[in-house]
Amino acid sequence: MKDVAVIGAGMTLFRRRLKETGKELSFLAAKMALEEAGIQKSDLDMVVMGSAPDAFDGIHMKGENLIDGAAAAGKPYVRVFNGGGTGVFAPIAGWWHVASGVADIVMVVCEEKMGSCYPHPQTAFRHIWDPIIDRPLNPNLIWLFAMEMNRYMTVYNIKKEDIARVAVKNKRNAVGHPCAQLADPNITIDDVLNSEVMAWPVQRLDVSPPSDGASALIYCSKDKVHQFTDDPIWVDGVGWGIDSTMWTNRDLCFPRYVATAAKMAYKMAGITNPPKDIDFAEPYDPFDYKELHHMEGLLLCKKGEAPILTREGVTQRDGDLPICPSGGLLGVGNPIAATMGQKVCEVYWQLAGKAGKRQIPGDPRVGVGQAWGDIMQMATVIVLRR
Template sequence: MKTNIHVKNRVAIIGAGLTLFRRRLLETPQEMAWIASKKALEQAGMDFKDIDCVISGSAPDAFDGVHMKGEYYSEGAGGFGKLHFRVFVGGGTGVFVPIAGWWMVASGLCKKALIVAEEKMSSAADPHPQAVFRHIWDPLIEKMLGPNLIWIFALEMHRYMHKCGVSKEDIALVSVKNKANALDHPCAQAAAKISVEDVLKSEVLVYPVNRLDISPVSDGAAALVMVSEDVARRYTDNPIWVAGIGFNLDSYSWTNRELAYPLYLKKAADMAYKMAGIENPMKQIDVAEPYDPFDYKELHHMEGLGLAPRCKAAELTKEGVTQRDGDLPINPSGGLLGVGNPIAAAGLMKVAEIFWQLRGEAGRRQVKKPVYTGLAQAWGDLMQVGTVIILRR
């Protein structure tokens, strides 16, 4: 590990677990956290009592409908009588939770950390979970217009299409790929075999966004076990190391950003690459899970991450480079478009996927080429935060 910072303990991931991702799960948020935690611990060969800190993450309380929901659901992860805290950077949370777990273990504050992300969006039932997003806008200049989340995506997508000369057909290929990849994911909610035609023919919700360009509303939870090197060596011959982390925040005002290019993400990625000693991500990253709540975001994020030259991600996609059997598989899990989008849990699902890919445990989702270094990324707050983690076997 080449690192630009002092680290007391190297950090390994030794287990991962997921609940099903569904439009509505019967289980309570506490029970969802418990199911994901138990699965991650089982893979690690550990029990709840072996864990010394629980680091959790979840998007706004307004989804589950329990204020201070971190304190609420963490009980299911055994997060009492132990060190616990919740981190929250909106949609970026899923990757920020293992980042927070990394600093706890790397610093020596704890050695065996359970990382949990939970989201129960279905609780915010009436009128619709999306209504929670009515309240993320600037109250003075935007809220009165009644914006919803699709608006901002639509504006960003249109700007990206215009600046990069990317067509709707090019973008639809991402949705087609990810939903097909998800057919092999046992937890998937929105897996499907669809065509570009299907995407283009689905309803135009907010031009240029069609229904099949978007990931669904979901309930779900995900968990990881992150431990120090000495502990990892006792539990497994196959630890996956955290090689780099990065996070960065852009301006809250979307008027003050170039929407065609995610600068916040470039900065977050540069931080992670520096820590991991990566100089040429296109060559040195073998597999990646960029955040894909909308199909164009996969392309947008690949460019921010330096996994494609600017405005060239669509071309790579057309050439098949990003397929599971391609040179740079992107979202082999099926991503948010295919597996589902329980916000924080969706981001952590991506980290879990990279963990399984690097271990060679992704089953039918396993990418064709041998993989040594992988990256997961999430994005959120008011579309302005980038969170990145790089794993290595």
């Protein structure tokens, strides 16, 4: 396998609704990444597009619709998606294009436009439920997370206020992010605990917002990277894993498929002691409890221990193990696939020392990004190293 470096990244504003089309958003994110890398469309060998369910945009097989915006017209191009896992899976697919030796310079573009779906993207989410046994019960997608959160809280005896600390931390972290949708420097635990109950135990401020947005990332092979930078950031490991769709036949208290994906990535990266070897992480945080659940799945701590680390301040930007320094999905926004902007672009910017106000102190060298999706079953993990 060839070594693969990241040489540029970009992302758009994240908002509930953006005026630009999906193609235009892809163009804006890609243009920013091309500028940072100092290259043009003609330098790209291949392009990978990540975009999640077609039903949000309302354009079936939208990968084809987005080609032009992703700088892929006339080039080898593929769209990959696995629900919420796409934001890290698309960069994994981009990585294998270069690691295999098939291409030297590859751009990954991720796009999501959830604002197009009326009255609410939740209506499109109805179509992911099993049509035989779940859909006749008229479910709302929030139910899934409410049931998983309740199971996690009950099995490990976790207080809601310790989960609310994640929302507070991430919305405050997002204050330094120019693209952020829900940054809030003054939010408190009480604000979260007093927010509207949607599906208990999930409350309004436990949840990330639906968003429009796009992000982009550019890879270069080791053979050519000297042309672009003296200080490359390397992809050190990738992993992905999925469990059965029969989610009512598994215990939801621990995401074992995240551990499967993490072990694969850590083995490739030579990580033997994750809490020690990893300097910071961007686990997927569409809900505040998911950050904790995923820290445990990523083997960054023991089962049930993530809330304690959070309470003790370990996961703050200046703590021993910063978690979601970008502001995460809770603070920056959740345009499903485009969250590559927080989960991978941010890890790159942090390692390159380019994160500005969001920069983690102490010269971080190893960062992990992770995403999660489908029916609580899919995990994607990437390890970057300076």
